[in-house]
Amino acid sequence: MSKHPILFLIGGIFSLMIAMGIGRFAYTPILPLMQNDLSFTDTLAGYLASSNYAGYLAGAVIAGVFSLNKHKTNYLRVSLIISILTTLSMGLTHTYLLMLVLRFISGVVSAFIFVLSSSIVLDKLSTAGKTNWIGYFYSGVGVGIFFSTLFIPRLNSLFGWEGVWVGLAIVSIILTFFVWLWLQDTTSTSIKTQEQVDEIQVPPFKWLTWLMIAYGLEGLGYIVTGTFIVSIAENTTDFRFDSSIVWIVVGLGAIPSCIMWSTLAKRMGYVKTLVFSMALQAIGIALPVIWTSQTSLFLSAFLFGATFMGITTLATTLARQMSPTNSSKVIGYLTAIYATGQMLGPTIAGIVTSVTQSYNAALIGAASTVIIGALFLIGGIRFDRKTENSLIK
Template sequence: MAVVSAILAFLVWIWLIDTPLILDRKIEQEIFTQVPSVKWLPWLIVAYGLEGLGYIVTGTFIVSIAEKTPSFNGDATFVWMIVGLAAVPSCIIWSSLAKKWGIVKSLVLAMILQSIGIAMPVFLMSKTGLVISALLFGATFMGITTLATTLARQMSPSNSSRIIGYLTAIYAVGQMIGPTIAGILSSFSHDYNSALIGAASVVLVGACLLLNGIRFEKKPNIEGTCQKMMNNTIQK
């Protein structure tokens, strides 16, 4: 894996083209009016903390849940491979959707889909249910991180490092608390149903907290912005 990672890193280094763009104030303002103002940041921080608390329950216990499902026949780790395969294209897919629909709207959708995936084994405790759960989980958890950090960066480009630090810290706290609570619930109930329902509810609450940010978004006009940048460059 180390050798493969080194080769892929080398290829990315070759193909990566860094083209910094110098925007005038008017064009820069047009780009960042597509996201909420920095005053909306507490909603994002709380929602992202709830995401960290909720998603980690599936991330921690999905293989253990699969082991209790007879249809896997002792091959429970297969479910984690599905999570990984679903995660591979997720950042590209969610970034593309964000360009079309807006970041907040895409983030809300990703969290709703993830909450469905977390709760799926409770209502469909079978190999099919766990595969669907793994697909929805893998396809969203990295995409949510990408969208949330991109949104934070665009909300406050001059102070993005500090804001992303806050997001990462609250996310980490959620990751520590989530498995502890889930472990306590599962020890009392002798199954993972209550933990999964709780985790799904937490993520869904986080998605609901973000709904009020959709009204700030405009439909991005990337082509128009690029055209303005080209025109300004030619004039200069």
């Protein structure tokens, strides 16, 4: 780590690009293309998205329950290979049931890659005294969303939606080569000293329950926009651009967001910053309902991108600091409750949208859910003002 910290960080970023930017979120801009060709209803689209998030939940639970500390690199590499195969296979089938299975498996390995790479990178950055780089690591999701979406219009025009999946699988293979070279858990994780742990002000460990509840509600709410925003643009008569551009805007908002929110949290406090970011996200989710236009869709996409990975960065960093000696397990549990919410979100939103023939009710419900999650965090703001030594036990 001390020899090549930049390469190590880039390897971590690439792993998130593969697992999250492509493996999980490429489905959103490809969804309208699949719906046009295969006549998917919003309900079926919601089920397909929920299948991926159910897999993500299963993977997060497995990562939380079982100790993966001894073979992190091996587990990560196997997960990357499976992720590529599921992305490739999505472009080779028109069978809905097989797609459900593929998206489920993709979700499982996405969770593994997220938890394992987060644990490896956060532990090593902490050991190397580079915790200020954490935001750069999590920006990998936004970078993955942005760059993968750039390929979609061209690949679709040449090869259809099937070619988009195959093309993104090829991109993933290239990125995996560098992850294989640069991201390795070559040193044992040592127990952090008091000075190392006291990097940020955090609530006591018993407050973790409130963080998990809020994070679960965040997962339930944010994923409605995360699944359907491109379809919303596709079905908005005033929207005159290629709908995939909306997802590019999401990626642009997400790239600097983790760095921005981490910097703000060190000044304002992590809990207070979490509350603020979730409130801002709720406004972005509800914006297309309040104001129907091209501008509101772009602004909604940007606010969504600017908050959803920032919230993950804040919550994950905060949880790890509250339990620094068992990072894989606590990140796994936190990811599991988040995955539970996002598994339910697309199904509920898809059914509501099909019944009402409008995305409005689903978006208002999602925004309200995120606000409720933020309210669960308010009691923890008082810990932001306490000294670190009184909080770390």
